[in-house]
Amino acid sequence: MPLSRSRALVFRYAAMTSAALLVVSVYRRILHVNQTTVALTFLVMVQVAAFRWGLVYSVCLAIGCTLLYNFFFLPPMGSFTIADPQNWIALFSFLASAIFISKLSENERRQTALSEGRRAEMERLYEFSNQLLMEENLHDVASHAPQVVASIFAFDAVTLYLTGDDTAYSSERSADPGRTFVSLSELRAAALSPDSPRPRIDGVCIVPLVLGMRASGSIAMTKAGYSDGLYDAIGGLLAIALERAAALDRFSRVEAAREGERLRSALLDSVTHELRTPLTGIRAAATSLLSQPALEESQRREMYAILDEESARLDRLIGQAVEMAQLDTDGIEVRWKSQRLQEVIELALDDCRALLRGRPVTVELPPAMPAILLDRELIRRVLRHLLENAARYSPAGSPVRIGAALEAERVLVSITDQGQGIDDAEQAYIFDKFYRGSRHRLLHGSGMGLAIAKAILRAHGGGIAVVSHRDQGATFTFWVPLTPPPPASTA
Numbered sequence: 001m002p003l004s005r006s007r008a009l010v011f012r013y014a015a016m017t018s019a020a021l022l023v024v025s026v027y028r029r030i031l032h033v034n035q036t037t038v039a040l041t042f043l044v045m046v047q048v049a050a051f052r053w054g055l056v057y058s059v060c061l062a063i064g065c066t067l068l069y070n071f072f073f074l075p076p077m078g079s080f081t082i083a084d085p086q087n088w089i090a091l092f093s094f095l096a097s098a099i100f101i102s103k104l105s106e107n108e109r110r111q112t113a114l115s116e117g118r119r120a121e122m123e124r125l126y127e128f129s130n131q132l133l134m135e136e137n138l139h140d141v142a143s144h145a146p147q148v149v150a151s152i153f154a155f156d157a158v159t160l161y162l163t164g165d166d167t168a169y170s171s172e173r174s175a176d177p178g179r180t181f182v183s184l185s186e187l188r189a190a191a192l193s194p195d196s197p198r199p200r201i202d203g204v205c206i207v208p209l210v211l212g213m214r215a216s217g218s219i220a221m222t223k224a225g226y227s228d229g230l231y232d233a234i235g236g237l238l239a240i241a242l243e244r245a246a247a248l249d250r251f252s253r254v255e256a257a258r259e260g261e262r263l264r265s266a267l268l269d270s271v272t273h274e275l276r277t278p279l280t281g282i283r284a285a286a287t288s289l290l291s292q293p294a295l296e297e298s299q300r301r302e303m304y305a306i307l308d309e310e311s312a313r314l315d316r317l318i319g320q321a322v323e324m325a326q327l328d329t330d331g332i333e334v335r336w337k338s339q340r341l342q343e344v345i346e347l348a349l350d351d352c353r354a355l356l357r358g359r360p361v362t363v364e365l366p367p368a369m370p371a372i373l374l375d376r377e378l379i380r381r382v383l384r385h386l387l388e389n390a391a392r393y394s395p396a397g398s399p400v401r402i403g404a405a406l407e408a409e410r411v412l413v414s415i416t417d418q419g420q421g422i423d424d425a426e427q428a429y430i431f432d433k434f435y436r437g438s439r440h441r442l443l444h445g446s447g448m449g450l451a452i453a454k455a456i457l458r459a460h461g462g463g464i465a466v467v468s469h470r471d472q473g474a475t476f477t478f479w480v481p482l483t484p485p486p487p488a489s490t491a
Contacts, residue, residue, distance in 0.1 A: 012053055016061045019045060024072050038073050039094050046098045050105030058105065062098030069094060121230050125237065128152050132241035141245045145238055146171035146219075153234070155221050160238070161187035162217040182206065182220040190218040207235035211243050278310035285310070332459035334378065336484050338371045341404060341411065347376075348383035355391040360399040369404065372411055373484050378456045382464075385449035386415045386476050394419030394473065406482075410462070414477040422468040430466065453478070461485035 023041055027033050042065035050058030070080055131148045135141045146158040150171040158171040159182055168184055182204055194208035194215040205228075209217045219235055285306040289295070295303070342365060349361065390400045398418040405412045422430060431454045450464075457464050460480045468474035 012057055013060070016045075016049055016057065017064065020061065020065055020068055024068050028072060035069075035073050038069060042069060042094070043098055043101060047101050047105050050102040051109050054109065055102055055106035058102035059099060062095060062102060065098065066095045117227075121226065121233075124152050125230070125233055128234065129237050129241075132237065135241075136245060136248050138242065138245040138249050141241055142167075142169050145169070145241070149219070149221065149234060149238075153221075153224060153226070153230075155224055157222050159187065159220045160217065161191055161219070162242070163188075163191050163215065164217075187218045187220060191215050205231045207231050209235050209239035209242065211236075211239040216242050216246075278314040281306055281310040282314070332378070332456060334375045334459050334484075336373045337376065338373055339376045339379075340371050341365065341369055341413070344374075344376055344379050345383060345402060345413075347380050348387060351380070351384045352387040352391065355388060356400065358397055359391065362399065362401045364401070364403045366404065366406060369406070369411075370482075372480065372482065374460060374480055378460070379480070382453040382456050382478060383413075383415075385453045386478075389449060389476075390415055390417035390419070393417065407479075409483065410479045410481045412477055412479045414475050416473060416475040418473045421470045421472050422466065422474050423470060427466055427468060431464065 020042070023038070023045070027038055027041075042062075046058050046062045046065065049061045067080070071078065128148065131152070132141065132145065135144060142160060142162055146160050146169050149155060150158045155171075160169045161167070161184065162169075166188075168187060186206065190206045190208050192215070194210045203223045204220055205223060206218055206220045208215050209219060216239055219238060221231060221234070285303040289300070289303050342363075345363060345365075349356070387400070394400070394417040401414075401416040403414045403416070405414075431450045454464050457478050457480065461484065462478060462480040464476065464478040466474055466476050
């Protein structure tokens with residue numbers, strides 16, 4: 001027996017004896033109470049001892065109080081003999097009552113301790129379930145679960161085995177990942193035969209991970225004094241978490257395949273429609289020039305203009321497709337340099353001069369607009385895409401307004417047109433690749449310009465948004481920070 005426990009036993013017996021002798025001394029010399037008061041006082045002491053220290057201590061105290069009660073308070077005083085037979089009945093009634101009260105208090109104490117233990121187990125299970133929900137990848141759940149179980153439930157070692165990849169994951173950090181405190185064959189046997197009796201291993205509990213009719217693995221935990229229900233609950237929660245992670249993985253693959261199919265269909269649609277249209281115009285113009293050599297000069301010039309316009313359009317579409325592919329693979333390299341926003345806007349207006357011909361264009365900038373660190377060519381490309389959309393999706397001759405403002409350590413640039421606007425239900429999708437509004441499908445366009453603009457602005461640490469109402473035009477607003485983001489954010 002450890003020394004500290006021996007001292008605790010000596011202290012408790014000494015405390016009970018001292019308390020009983022103190023009650024006898026007070027009641028004999030000071031208060032002079034009757035026998036009933038003495039008996040009730042002793043019963044209260046026995047109940048307190050049973051509730052605090054257990055049945056053994058309370059029974060010992062009950063026997064001691066019975067002897068003291070007989071010696072000091074039942075006639076003849078000062079001896080253990082009893083003259084009146086009724087006092088025998090009173091003495092044995094006191095002893096039986098004391099032992100009965102001790103038993104009741106001990107049961108209550110055990111129930112209280114059991115309830116506290118159950119509550120602590122439930123709190124740990126709740127924390128464990130929350131930790132499992134933080135992981136959504138099957139490999140992450142499997143690799144982190146042993147450490148989480150060992151940490152929350154104070155196990156010395158935990159090993160998780162999955163039948164899917166026939167791999168064991170252990171909470172122990174060792175040079176050999178496959179080396180565990182329980183053999184792989186025992187874990188595999190428990191997972192493959194979940195209904196068979198559990199193997200008897202000293203100090204180790206192996207629980208199969210069963211969900212429904214299928215076992216996904218098993219988990220081995222060192223014994224820590226918990227109830228068998230807790231080990232089963234850990235296995236059940238872990239089986240649910242693994243199945244959830246596997247379902248999320250399957251759903252992600254299905255969604256990725258579905259998204260890839262949607263993008264492939266959209267790209268094919270864009271290629272067959274957008275690229276075939278200028279090719280048709282080029283072929284028609286070339287056929288006319290070849291088959292009718294006697295065309296008038298004005299008609300010949302018109303055919304040349306068609307060839308030039310459709311070739312430029314075809315070149316622009318191919319350039320956007322190549323640009324979109326570069327954004328998807330290599331990322332965007334931002335070359336930061338101090339630039340004046342007025343100059344970048346003028347360059348973009350020169351690029352779109354043919355599209356904006358006949359439209360009043362208003363540029364409104366703050367008088368004290370500072371120079372901004374940005375990539376001039378990339379922001380020029382953003383402005384060109386937005387100006388092309390404003391010209392393409394608004395009536396001929398309608399005005400276009402370009403504005404800028406400083407707000408919260410960032411520069412906001414807005415482009416407003418007077419077109420048909422964008423429906424509220426479509427505003428959340430217009431920055432997706434290849435997406436085109438339902439009312440604009442008959443117009444020329446690939447659906448890549450806004451996606452390119454969004455990717456460029458995110459590389460700058462900024463963003464883009466749209467505010468539009470049906471038949472009231474649209475305002476596209478993008479922003480870049482005055483202070484460039486760290487290099488990791490622009491990779």
